[in-house]
Each structure stands twice: as structure tokens, then as C-alpha cells.
Amino acid sequence: MKVVTMLCVIGSLLMVTTNLAFGWSLEEAAKPYAGTTIRFITETTPPSYWIEEVLPEFEKATGIKVIVERQAHPHLEEKALMDFAAGTGIYDVFNFDYSWTGKYVKAGYIVPLEPFMNSELADPNNDLSDFYKSMWEGTMWDGKVYGYPFDSVIEYLFWNKAIFDKYGVPGPPKTPDEWMESMQKLNHPPELYGVGMQAKRHLSIVCEWLNILWAFDGALWDENYNVTLNNENGLKATEFYKKMAEYAPPGVTTWTWDDVNTALQQGKVAQAIQWDENYSSMEDPNESLVVGQMRYAPVPSARKDGKPVSHYGGSSLGIPTSSKHKEAAFLFIQWATSYDIQRRGVGKGASPTRRSIYQIPEFREKYPSFAVTDMLGEVTMWRPRIPEWDDMVEVLALELNSVVAGTKNAKDALDNAAKQIDEILRKGGYKQ
Numbered sequence: 001m002k003v004v005t006m007l008c009v010i011g012s013l014l015m016v017t018t019n020l021a022f023g024w025s026l027e028e029a030a031k032p033y034a035g036t037t038i039r040f041i042t043e044t045t046p047p048s049y050w051i052e053e054v055l056p057e058f059e060k061a062t063g064i065k066v067i068v069e070r071q072a073h074p075h076l077e078e079k080a081l082m083d084f085a086a087g088t089g090i091y092d093v094f095n096f097d098y099s100w101t102g103k104y105v106k107a108g109y110i111v112p113l114e115p116f117m118n119s120e121l122a123d124p125n126n127d128l129s130d131f132y133k134s135m136w137e138g139t140m141w142d143g144k145v146y147g148y149p150f151d152s153v154i155e156y157l158f159w160n161k162a163i164f165d166k167y168g169v170p171g172p173p174k175t176p177d178e179w180m181e182s183m184q185k186l187n188h189p190p191e192l193y194g195v196g197m198q199a200k201r202h203l204s205i206v207c208e209w210l211n212i213l214w215a216f217d218g219a220l221w222d223e224n225y226n227v228t229l230n231n232e233n234g235l236k237a238t239e240f241y242k243k244m245a246e247y248a249p250p251g252v253t254t255w256t257w258d259d260v261n262t263a264l265q266q267g268k269v270a271q272a273i274q275w276d277e278n279y280s281s282m283e284d285p286n287e288s289l290v291v292g293q294m295r296y297a298p299v300p301s302a303r304k305d306g307k308p309v310s311h312y313g314g315s316s317l318g319i320p321t322s323s324k325h326k327e328a329a330f331l332f333i334q335w336a337t338s339y340d341i342q343r344r345g346v347g348k349g350a351s352p353t354r355r356s357i358y359q360i361p362e363f364r365e366k367y368p369s370f371a372v373t374d375m376l377g378e379v380t381m382w383r384p385r386i387p388e389w390d391d392m393v394e395v396l397a398l399e400l401n402s403v404v405a406g407t408k409n410a411k412d413a414l415d416n417a418a419k420q421i422d423e424i425l426r427k428g429g430y431k432q
Contacts, residue, residue: 024124026061026335033328034063040332041080042095043315044070046277047151050349051336058335064328073097073203077390080320084109089322092329095150097315098138103387105141110318112144116330123334130339130354132377138385139316147316148337149353151277154373154380155207155311157300158264158282159271162293163192172297176215176240179300183247186270194247196260196272201401204256206393207311207383208273209400213237214381215301215309220392220421225430227422230414238403238410245404253405265290273299275313277351279369296372312380314353388428395420 042048052068059065069091071079076095083090084107096104104110116122128136135149157172164171167186173179183194198204213219213229216237221227228234245252249263261278263269265288281287282294298308317333319326335341342352346363357363358374383389399417402408425431 024120026058026123026331029121029123030062030064030328030331033325033331036063036325036328037065037067038092038323038325038328038332039067039069039090040093040095041069041071041076041091042093043073043076043097045151045153045351046280046349047345047351048095048349050345051341053348054341054344058332062328062331064332066332081109084320084322087322089320089324091320092323092325093332094318094320095315096147096318097313098135099313099383099385099389101139101141101146101316102385103390104318105144105146106387109321110146111321111326112146113148113319113330113333114145116319116327117145121327121330121334123338126334126338130356132353132355134312134378134380134382135314135353138312138314138382139318147318148333150315150317150337151351152353152373152377153312153314153351154276154376155211155273155299155313156276156309156372156376157271157297158274158278159295159297160264160267160290160293161295162290163267163270172295173300174297175300176302180240180243182271183244187247189249192267193249193263193269194271195244196255196263196269196274197244197248197252197404198255198257198260198273199245199248199252199401199404200254200256201397202256203393203397205400205404206396207257207313209238209241209396210381210383211273211299211309211311212241214311215299215303216240217303220384221425225425227418227425229421230411230418234414235410238400238414241400242403242410253401264294267293276369276373279351279367280347280349283347283367294368296369298372298376308376308379310376310380312382386428386430388424391424392421395424 048070055066080091080094131149139145139147139149159172161171163186169182169185173182187194198208213234216233218233218237220229257275260272260274261281264272265281267290283291285291298310301309317336319329323329339354342350342354343357358370364370395417399413403410403413
């Protein structure tokens with residue numbers, strides 16, 4: 001019996017020694033799951049294209065086949081919800097907006113990742129503290145981790161230095177007054193417009209307007225959930241937003257972030273609020289006419305606290321509760337958000353969520369947006385993460401689009417939005 005016990009102890013020691021000697025590897029961790037096929041549903045974004053480009057590396061190393069399904073933002077959630085609600089388990093990895101976290105957790109549709117993070121599947125060399133703290137917090141709910149940060153996606157001002165210099169306009173503008181003055185001076189239609197806008201009845205208009213609201217010291221509601229978006233600051237912000245349209249191309253009430261990006265690349269607009277994940281598209285000579293011209297800055301602001309204005313809209317990779325291949329899914333998530341994959345993807349679509357990558361001098365020199373994203377990464381502002389937010393987006397998108405289109409004045413639109421959002425908050429139990 002003692003001999004058997006000793007042999008067991010020696011065997012255990014040999015296993016520990018072997019693990020220490022050879023360390024963790026993706027190939028070894030994935031061996032039990034070789035031959036598995038997982039499905040990854042993601043928004044159609046530059047980072048998703050980069051991941052698909054390097055996907056053969058993961059598949060070769062693990063033997064795990066990954067099927068990627070890209071969807072535009074509105075359809076991503078529709079497809080995912082149908083699967084999650086039915087419990088069919090079609091998808092194994094879900095690219096979710098940080099503002100959806102609470103909704104999916106409360107519905108029981110995504111699982112906490114700690115069981116995988118504390119298992120042999122976890123790469124001990126994966127430095128989780130390298131993720132921006134704010135982006136990591138966006139993956140959490142009630143103290144539990146539900147995803148790994150996938151793309152940074154911070155919205156701030158893109159401004160074309162060559163155009164500003166040509167017309168003798170100093171940049172970047174730092175206050176709303178300076179910003180509006182620059183729009184006026186740079187507006188030379190139809191060749192050039194002072195600003196681009198993403199003012200379609202869509203999430204895009206709400207995201208863009210929130211920057212303006214925050215820049216005027218406004219807020220959707222106070223700490224007691226009393227709606228304040230229609231107060232004096234909210235009205236000033238919305239009237240400013242409407243005036244921007246005077247210096248924007250015709251038809252911006254049908255534009256989203258995609259249209260703004262194209263206009264920036266073509267040099268048709270001098271500046272616009274845009275998501276930082278599009279930095280590399282400005283420097284791609286195959287699709288951009290403004291290579292080397294674009295610069296970046298916080299949204300011009302009149303905030304009393306001096307806090308720089310930007311809008312975090314990043315997303316995470318999580319695992320649906322209904323997935324039948326959770327372990328393989330975790331290995332994919334860990335790989336897709338790793339330092340190596342994010343670093344190699346710079347300039348090829350990746351939108352890193354790791355601070356160390358933004359510190360690399362050669363990247364900061366080639367991509368001026370990196371210094372701004374790094375500066376804003378820990379202080380960027382968030383839209384609400386409550387489950388009712390999507391209903392509020394519908395309300396705000398309709399009212400704001402009506403203001404820019406000129407079919408409703410700012411006060412009436414804000415009052416109507418405030419009334420509906422107050423009701424949503426009451427129904428949600430946030431206030432009496």
C-alpha cells in the first residue's frame with residue numbers, strides 16, 4: 001500500500017515538474033477539444049475582419065474549427081437573442097456591446113468566466129491587468145467577469161490637419177464656440193463641408209449626441225434617476241447639434257458612422273466625431289485620400305470640471321449559456337484578445353484594448369490616434385448599461401433625428417424624450 005502511495009506521489013510530482021518545465025501552451029490546453037466546431041457571432045467591424053484573417057493560426061494550433069458570422073449592429077442582437085431565448089446553442093462566442101452586459105446577465109443568457117479563468121484552460125502568461133481598467137469593468141456585472149475586452153471603440157474628434165492648415169484655421173478646437181467657428185470657416189460646399197454627422201434614426205445619432213450633451217455639462221438623469229436631458233444644458237447641447245447640420249453635407253439624417261468614415265477618408269468633411277477603431281482606415285492608401293492628414297482630439301467641451309469628453313462604445317467576447325462548447329469558446333476568446341493577436345493586428349483592423357500596445361513608440365508615431373485613445377482610455381464616458389437602454393435609444397433616435405431634419409424643435413423633442421424615458425425608468429423600478 002505504501003509502495004502504491006509513493007508511486008502516486010512520485011507520479012504527481014513528475015506531472016507538476018513536467019508542467020513547470022514545459023509550461024502552458026494553447027496546443028496542449030486545446031487537445032481535448034480538437035475536432036470541435038464553434039460559431040462566433042460578431043458585429044461587422046474592423047477587428048472582426050482582422051480576427052478572421054488570422055483565424056487559420058488558431059485552428060491549426062488547436063484543431064478547433066471556428067465559423068465566423070458577422071452582422072450589422074442592429075441585426076447582431078436580433079440573431080443572438082433568437083438563439084439565446086430558444087436555448088438552441090447555435091452560437092458559442094458572442095461579441096456584445098458593453099451596454100448590453102446587464103441585460104444579458106439578468107436574462108441568464110451569458111455565463112461568468114471565472115470557472116474558466118481559474119482552470120487549466122487559462123494562460124498564466126495572459127496579463128489581464130494590461131486591459132484598460134474601464135474596458136475591463138465594462139465586461140463585469142455584480143463583481144463577475146462576463147467577457148474579455150475585444151475592441152476599444154472610443155468616440156472622439158477626427159480632424160484633418162491639412163484642411164485646417166489650408167484655410168488657416170487653428171486646430172484642434174477646444175471649446176464649442178471654437179468648434180462651431182471652425183465648421184463655418186471650413187465649409188466650402190459642394191467640395192468640402194465643415195463637419196460630418198451620423199444623424200440617422202439609429203444608435204449612431206444617440207452616440208454622437210451624447211458627446212455633445214456631456215460637452216455642455218448635460219446628463220440623461222441625475223443620481224436619483226430624475227431625467228435631466230431636457231434641462232438648460234440639454235437644450236443648449238441639442239440646439240448646438242442641430243446647428244452643426246448647417247455645415248454638414250446634405251442627407252446626414254440618413255448617415256451612420258460608416259458614412260462619416262467614408263466622408264473623412266475622401267476629404268469631403270474637415271472633421272467629425274468618429275470611433276477610434278477606424279484609425280487604420282485613414283492611413284490605408286488603398287481606400288483613403290487623407291493618408292498622413294488626420295489628427296485626433298477629445299470632443300470640444302465647455303464642462304466646468306475640465307474632464308475631456310469622449311464616448312466609450314467598446315465590446316467584449318463572452319460565452320452564451322446555451323453554448324455546447326464553452327471550453328473551446330474560452331480558448332478562442334483568450335486567443336482573440338491576447339497581446340500577440342492585438343499587437344500584430346495594429347494597422348490591419350485591430351482596435352487594441354491593452355494599454356501596453358498604445359505605449360509602443362513606433363505605433364504612436366505612425367498612428368496619432370494612439371496617444372489620444374491612451375489618454376482617454378481610463379476617463380472616457382459611458383452610456384447607461386441598464387437593460388432598458390435599448391428602449392431609450394429608440395426614443396432618443398426618433399426625437400433627435402426629427403430635430404436635425406427640422407420637423408421638430410429641440411425643446412419639444414427633448415421634452416417628449418424626457419417624458420418617455422422617465423416612464424421607462426419608473427417601469428424598471430429605478431424610481432418611484
